Amino acid sequence: MFLSQVFDGLLLPIILVFVMLLSCDRALVGDLASGRVLSSLGWFVTGAISLLSIGLVLSQMRGGR
16 A cells, blocks of 8 residues: 555656646636636645655655665
8 A cells, every 4th residue: 555655755846737638628627727926836736845845756766665
């Protein structure tokens, strides 16, 4: 179960990129599209989670716990 959660965490940045692209598309979601502030915050969180996932992989490659 732990390993499946690790894989879920590593796939999260990829999923978030697609969610962010969909949420900003006015043709798709109309008036419910993310505004400038919410979109910026979402991309910031996506970037932060991506960096944390990369850090996890690098720490495991170096033999960390």
